[in-house]
Amino acid sequence: MTVNLVIKRKKQFTATSYWQNFCLIAAGKTILDCLNHIKRELDPDLAYRAECRSGICGTCALRVNGQPVLGCKCFLTPELLKNDYADRLDFGFEVQRPCVVVEPLVNQQVVADLWLDETTFWAELSKFEPWVHGDEQCKQTESAEQASAHDCTLCGICDAIEAEGSLKMQNGGLVRALAFYSKQDFKNLLGKYKIDSDKLKKAEELCPEKIKLGKLIGAAG
Secondary structure, eight states: OOOEEEEEEEETTTEEEEEEEEEEEEEOOOOOHHHHIIIIIOOTTTTOSSSOSSSSTTTEEEEEEEEEETTTTTTHHHHHHOOOGGOOOOSSSSOSSSEEEOOSSSSSSSEEETTTEEHHHHHHHHHSSOOOOTTOOOOOOOHHHGGGGGGGOOHHHGGGGGTTTTTTTTTHHHHHHHHHHOOSSSHHHHHHOOOOOEEEEEHHHHHHTOOOOHHHHHHHH
16 A cells, blocks of 8 residues: 655754655554654654654654644554545645645644654653652552553643643643642642643543543542
């Protein structure tokens, strides 16, 4: 199966982005497989992040046909290839179908191509103070819903839902904040969010770990 992979690119230290098309034999492959092939065989300058290739680390998060996903878990299925997302974009050149569009997430600054600068996110995350320090015993218990937040891989998908900012607290997502225990009570944390129910539902659907954000919010309240 031949597929056109159209990637949104940006050279490092420049502000201008552009589209580039790569024609690949991609039967049974994931988006990350395709990116690895492009980097090895076609364009060694392609910039993106990936580590475990198993859906564990959350490093390879990006957008495919407008939806935030993990590249290592997103297969080139017939449903994906039938998506009309490409028809709504102006690439500046003609692209044959089937076509898949790959873009960086929208929640961080782009360093180059699909590689994001997470400096601000880690700086914000470092402000959360854990419940336990050194040999101190944790006296606060957590519900099963709160415990599920520890499955968060920090992939950033919940931050990257269509309406930028809908699930963000500064530069840390809702699940991220709850996963990193804060001495603040959960209710106070949630007071800093603007929760959009539609975006919340979508974040639950797209979360690679299937963390139920709604239940987390209920547990926090």
